[in-house]
Amino acid sequence: MTETKQFKLPDVGEGLTEAEIVKWHVAPGDQVEVNQTIVEIETAKAIVELPCPFEGVVTGLLVTEGETVDVGVPIISVDVAGDGDGDGDGAEAQVPKADEPGAVTPDTPKREPVLVGYGVLPGATKRRPRKQSNGAAEPVPAPEPPAPEPVAPVTPAVVRPQAVDNGLPLAKPPVRKMAKDLGVDLATIAGTGPQGSVTRDDVRAAQAAPVSAPVPAQGVREERIPVKGVRKSIAAAMSGSAFTAPHVTEFLQIDVTRTMEAVRRLRELPDFAEVKVSPLLLIARALLTAVARTPMVNAVWADGPSGAEIVVKHYVNLGIAAATERGLIVPKVKDAQALSLPDLARALNALVETARTGKSTPADLTDGTITITNIGVFGIDTGTPIITPGESAILAVGQIRDMPWVHEGELAIRKVTTLSLSFDHRVIDGELGSRVLRDVGDMLEDPLRMLAWS
Template identity: 70%
Template sequence: MLREFKLPDVGEGLTEAEIVKWHVAAGDTVKINQTIVEIETAKAVVELPCPYEGTVSALMVSEGQTVEVGTPIISVEDGAEEPGESIPPVEGAVEPGMVGGPTPKPEREPVLVGYGVMPSTTTRRPRKQPAAAPAAPTAPVSAPAPAPVPAQPQAPAPAVPGQGGRVSVLAKPPVRKLAKDLGVDLSTVVGTGPQGSITRDDVQAAVAAPVAVPYQAAVPAGGEERIPVKGVRKATAQAMVASAFSAPHVTEWLQVDVTGTMEAVRRMRELPDFAGVKVSPLLLVAKALLTAVKRYPIANAAWTDEEIIVKRYVNLGIAAATERGLIVPKIKDAHAMSLPELARALTELTERARAGKCTPAELTGGTITITNVGVFGVDAGTPIINPGEVAILAIGQIRDMPWVVDGQLAVRKVATLALSFDHRVIDGEQGSYVLRDVGAMLEDPLRMLAWG
């Protein structure tokens, strides 16, 4: 029986996704829960497992194509009888439904792992055809770690001499995405990672090699380059336009002497509580904002036309620049974390974001955001509020500047803070208090203890 697998909604309200990489080709044999394709949504790169077992009949969507949720993307022949076909009865067998006969146990349709319902809350669904098809695992909780999968060369790419068709390579999805963007054929790269897996450094080394394929053709002087608007760029554009033209933005600025913050960061790096994690000024900026939000909860709210929703929990968004564009992963329940826990969460989440490993759930549900423009050597900026929130804090670069201390001119570490807020929710007085308190805590980090 021919089965079509339709693109599922792997996030909250996903409408479309781009096919990044097929791991199978027509004629391949697939098993239930085997990774068959990587897709890129507006939020993350996601691996999709196959809900059917059988032989791939056709790939119905090509790599690089963007399709809507519900579009068939692959068809699988599972070998079962088509509905309506009769099977000769076995002599002496009791027909199902006859008095005294055994009640047939309905089988459960395979569920897309990670996006289906929990086994304990469902009943089995009877199949339409009488023939028994291969059954799915009884309680698939998560897809097994994928073994090295065959990489299908893209159609436009020239064949590699001696390649002999599709070859097996071992590489993580972000590495495959990087290789695709740079035009590197993974089958020609020697992996230096665990079990011979290909790492990002291997891909970048292949680009630097004399035989490397350039990631894009040179644009002639005076010519044009056209970049498709899709994925993260498309989602970011839609969100920023929606926010800029629906929420009345107000931005306030404050220059702060952060010499005390820099000294506190230096001392924390020496403490065993922070071993193995990155301790940066951003950690204390985050803690200061969390403390200010506790003092002024209106900054951690959401606007609807009917009501203002003040949230008593903080899902702290941290804007991160990645190869796929700007994304904002969230530290869920950041308000309840100790400083070492917050440091670990910041380290792990930013690493996952830059590696393209954040799940859709980690990129949604934020309540307030921090963006660090200082890492780009910028003093300040006017940040745009993320949709669904009412405030965003930007911190610029920390640099030496002349500053008056106790009536004397001195060289101090100074940074500029910028707070944008939705004037429908936050008045100028409240926004000023939030920004003032954050600045005061960065000047003297001990205030976090007194106010926290």
């Protein structure tokens, strides 16, 4: 005897209320096991893989790829071996029995199953009220995909563009949906993404390109892009930061010729043989050293029940802003102050690669203390970065380029960049902010200064 259970979209942490279904790893008729990855979802923080909480046969995918659903909404139904006491909603897979601690009573609302490794903030999620049925709940029929083929279980992986059956170029499900909404034929697009995949920018470019012959009633003069996922999170966070923390930004132009020479020499050392060494490594080390000398720059303003206070953090979770296809995200190198220079290089490499491939987890993107954003990679000299919420300072690094510079009393062509430090003036006054920026600049002008601090 079998019964059908539905797996509801869980809150994977941080009080998230919705997520987009990015990619299904299973299809109706597939056999699934407990903790097998069945779907990838995109939250406001990251791409997350969800494991199945029970074993059985998939009877339906209740949400299509590209659709955004609320936490608590059933997304898949599975036939399992019946035990006679289930209610068919899959919640009992995570709930203690009545005689166990933490048991659910009629007066205690059930909590949704959560992704292993992430907790749920009690009362942090808001769910839409569900319509009540007079009869017993029945499984929601799954949308019938065209020419379905069973998808074999695969090693957990984060979004990779998938080829479709009709031979279209590689493209992620949200990109295919965007092309469909804009009336763009994917078969006519040469992808510029990884492995030749079609990106959102490719679709926009194809939509904006002139056609060989006029097509009545198909000209699109405006495009409306739903704000969701990472973009929605960025907008809320940046607005909150800009209108909550009084920003001050200071600028410093410096000669980094010696830093560039140090980077070249580091690349030749055996300890860095398999690690990409860039100026970011020494910039990060300089900032970490400056934080050790001036801990207040690593503090944060906090409003509590007993009033406002400044929390000084004696550890550094270093945020590195990374541009990805999903938008700008800021993964953290946790306890960066404790890493050796080779270990810091490896951590930075892994962090940036993970972010760009969409594999950053919600835990990777939280609990930062100070951030670096490298706008120089876009050919920009300087800017006024907005402080990451929960922090008090962010260092922006402009492009490094050849410029005329007075060096040892003579005019010479040197490697020059501009640093800009934005800080929360409630926590960091002008003297402290200026001292930290000058300290970082001095160490990048002469990297040996970093060795003077131990």
